[in-house]
Amino acid sequence: MxxxxxxxxxxxxxxxxxxxxxxxxxxxxxxxxxxxxxxxxxxxxxxxxxxxxxxxxxxxxxxxxxxxxxxxxxxxxxxxxxxxxxxxxxxxxxxxxxxxxxxxxxxxxxxxxxxxxxxxxxxxxxxxxxxxxxxxxxxxxxxxxxxxxxxxxxxxxxxxxxxxxxxxxxxxxxxxxxxxxxxxxxxxxxxxxxxxxxxxxxxxxxxxxxxxxxxxxxxxxxxxxxxxxxxxxxxxxxxxxxxxxxxxxxxxxxxxxxxxxxxxxxxxxxxxxxxxxGVQIQNNKAIVGSNAFAHESGIHQHGVLNCRETYEIMTPESVGLKKNLIVLGKHSGRHAFEQRLKEIGYDNLDSVKVNDAFLKFKDLADKKKSISDEDIEALIKQEVFQVPENYKLEHFQVSSGNNMVATSTVKIRYDGNSIDEASCGDGPVDATFKAIEKAVGVNVKLKDYFLKAIGSGKDALGEVTVKIEKDNKIFSASGVSTDVVEASAKAFINAINKMHYYLFQEENSASCIDKVIVEV
CATH class of the missing domain: 3.20.20.70 (Aldolase class I)
Incomplete structure (x- = not known):
């Protein structure tokens, strides 16, 4: 041994x-x-x-x-x-x-x-x-x-x-x-x-x-x-x-x-x-980067197809990846979706979360010809690891061009009421963020904005990650959509919801922790 x-x-x-x-x-x-x-x-x-x-x-x-x-x-x-x-x-x-x-x-x-x-x-x-x-x-x-x-x-x-x-x-x-x-x-x-x-x-x-x-x-x-x-x-x-x-x-x-x-x-x-x-993994990162088991060179592809060991010293399966990309589309049913969730490691989700993720999957399938494992992973992350949705983006509309000021109108639902606001900005994303801030009634500092494509082709999902700062605390969140502005708006709303949830939890725990610190 x-x-x-x-x-x-x-x-x-x-x-x-x-x-x-x-x-x-x-x-x-x-x-x-x-x-x-x-x-x-x-x-x-x-x-x-x-x-x-x-x-x-x-x-x-x-x-x-x-x-x-x-x-x-x-x-x-x-x-x-x-x-x-x-x-x-x-x-x-x-x-x-x-x-x-x-x-x-x-x-x-x-x-x-x-x-x-x-x-x-x-x-x-x-x-x-x-x-x-x-x-x-x-x-x-x-x-x-x-x-x-x-x-x-x-x-x-x-x-x-x-x-x-x-x-x-x-x-x-x-x-x-x-x-x-x-x-x-x-x-x-x-x-x-x-x-x-x-x-x-x-x-x-x-x-x-x-x-x-x-x-x-x-x-x-x-x-x-x-x-x-x-x-x-x-x-x-x-x-x-x-x-x-x-x-x-x-x-x-x-x-x-x-x-x-x-x-x-x-x-x-x-x-x-x-x-x-909110820290992105570089594509060529060893073991877990998106290119860790990818082969583009024709020589490499030929070698791997004939004998995997020619260019792979580990198997994708050994680190939790699938060798072949299984594609789902709009004609796929719930059973196939649940089976795919199990195959990629999400076999412990409750029925409510699975159902919500499936509905979002069907919505996405209407916009894309095919859906990859990466798309499903992105949907699950948004569904499973989201804090309570106090603020919800119901609607947004942007107007932008190279010779005009970008404007955005948003409708936010909060506590059973809808709030409409509009704002201008340096581009459609900035205008949308400012309109959301006005609707929510809070000013935050945007510390970071990161956009990456999930999948390939013109219908690839866009995943936006934002970091916002409020009272010297930083909150990061992501949003996904085939529309970059919508993905940005979702990420911004999710970050604000996280901020709202975290600060509320902190207030509730403050009296208890103060007692503990004093006692020790």
């Missing part, structure tokens, strides 16, 4: 620190449920002390997710650790993850602490965390730029204090595979009690080496890899979960290890995270 590598997913903590990404409790819980289905060993649900929203999200995930270890991040302070435990105590398998910087540059310029003070703080706070939680992880922040001799002392002290896992972060993505492998080997050879703890690694991608460094660590004794779906994270991001997992699976004869990840759910997980965060 080969050695197991534990997959520690930090999409909901470090991944959410991606600039422009902000997830509410509902969205975090949806992602956590999918990570559970994927088979992730440890889910880092958030940083409970960082905000009320993070506290509530970690608490909700702790209460609802079974099987996986649920962990929350905490600085080496009693207040952080108390708050983390207050959120994590409901988990079936909780873990407190505490950290302090150990490099000279961080100790001097950020912490203003001497090495001996850091050493004492690390050991005492791990011991304090262990008094609450049976499972504790410790990270020396900026570990790869820490003097090795000092790092060895810190790791020995925290293991003696009860740390079950010691994580070695390449916090700024500075190291290279050869260096990092030797660094992990040095820890194994120079920390006397290292055999009592699991060695973990957390690599950032500033030089594009996060996955390579993580794999080098595995070759030198690391048994836990911290990573994020689609490589999300601070700056250039983290090691990509899907790339780590498929490297181990595809080259198992070389690495001589395995993970318990159900790789057939990788694509679905990737798409869900992309949809909810």
């Amino acid at each position: 080969t050695k197991k590598i534990y997959i520690f997913d930090t999409t909901l903590r470090d991944g959410e620190q991606t600039p422009g990404v902000s997830l509410n409790i509902h969205e975090k819980l949806e992602i956590a449920k999918q990570l559970q289905i994927l088979g992730v060993d440890i889910i880092e649900a958030g940083f409970p002390f960082a905000s009320k929203g993070d506290f509530e999200a970690v608490k909700a995930i702790a209460k609802n997710i079974k099987g996986s270890i649920i962990t929350g991040l905490a600085r080496t302070s009693k207040q952080d650790i108390d708050t983390a435990w207050e959120a994590l105590k409901y988990a079936e398998n909780p873990r407190i993850h505490t950290f302090i910087a150990t490099s000279d540059i961080h100790m001097q310029h950020k912490l203003n602490m001497k090495p001996e003070e850091v050493l004492e703080r690390a050991g005492s706070m791990v011991k304090y965390a262990k008094s609450f939680c049976p499972n504790v992880e410790f990270s020396p922040e900026d570990g790869t730029r820490t003097r090795p001799e000092f790092l060895y002392r810190v790791l020995e002290a925290v293991i003696e204090a009860g740390a079950d896992v010691v994580n070695i972060p390449d916090t700024v993505g500075y190291t290279t595979p050869g260096e990092y492998g030797a660094f992990i080997k040095g820890i194994r050879e120079n920390v006397p009690n290292i055999h009592k703890a699991v060695i973990s690694v957390h690599c950032h991608n500033d030089l594009g080496l996060a996955v390579a460094n993580s794999l080098a660590a595995i070759e030198n004794g690391a048994q836990q890899i911290e990573c994020a779906v689609n490589g999300l994270g601070e700056r250039a991001g983290n090691a990509a979960l899907e790339e780590i997992v498929m490297s181990i699976k595809t080259r198992s004869n070389y690495f001589k290890c395995h993970t318990d990840i159900v790789t057939e759910h990788l694509t679905k997980t990737s798409n869900l995270v992309s949809h909810l965060t």
Whole structure:
């Protein structure tokens, strides 16, 4: 039996620190449920002390997710650790993850602490965390730029204090595979009690080496890899979960290890995270990009048709894709539609959601000659992951041209009433957004607008993703239609609905969380 590598997913903590990404409790819980289905060993649900929203999200995930270890991040302070435990105590398998910087540059310029003070703080706070939680992880922040001799002392002290896992972060993505492998080997050879703890690694991608460094660590004794779906994270991001997992699976004869990840759910997980965060996946992204299993060159096509292995080292099915594109159209019935949903992984939807999606599918089928799996995926995302529709776009009409000012008229339904408004703008989309703002009675800042085609041809669906900002909070949402202006309007309305829902939830939870924070 080969050695197991534990997959520690930090999409909901470090991944959410991606600039422009902000997830509410509902969205975090949806992602956590999918990570559970994927088979992730440890889910880092958030940083409970960082905000009320993070506290509530970690608490909700702790209460609802079974099987996986649920962990929350905490600085080496009693207040952080108390708050983390207050959120994590409901988990079936909780873990407190505490950290302090150990490099000279961080100790001097950020912490203003001497090495001996850091050493004492690390050991005492791990011991304090262990008094609450049976499972504790410790990270020396900026570990790869820490003097090795000092790092060895810190790791020995925290293991003696009860740390079950010691994580070695390449916090700024500075190291290279050869260096990092030797660094992990040095820890194994120079920390006397290292055999009592699991060695973990957390690599950032500033030089594009996060996955390579993580794999080098595995070759030198690391048994836990911290990573994020689609490589999300601070700056250039983290090691990509899907790339780590498929490297181990595809080259198992070389690495001589395995993970318990159900790789057939990788694509679905990737798409869900992309949809909810609003961060698009580049077409040539390894494993989950739309071109990852595409062949355009005639030479490649000929080779693959004769023998798949000529140009494919993995099968599309192994990551949750279908080899052949199955097309549905307006003459397809409900049974065929439901069967197709099951084939692409949506076999747990309730009858109401299936019915609503089917009606939208039939509407789309009247506008398109054929409907692809991508079209169906887009419809399902809109139907399943939508927040309550407080504002609904009933009608819009635009007038635009190269020698005239674009105008838009919209009709919005809210609380049983219809509101009509009109506005001008720099083009039909801008005019429509301004008219919607007037109808809803709210001003927001448009932070980002992204349009992509789903499928090909003149009747391809347009998927628009927008990010809006209100009160320093960012909300992202998508809309799909064969009409780009309609897709834009739907995305904008969906983002406003998400904003309305999130702020309402935040107000309702504020009094409860205030009490918890005061008590800890």
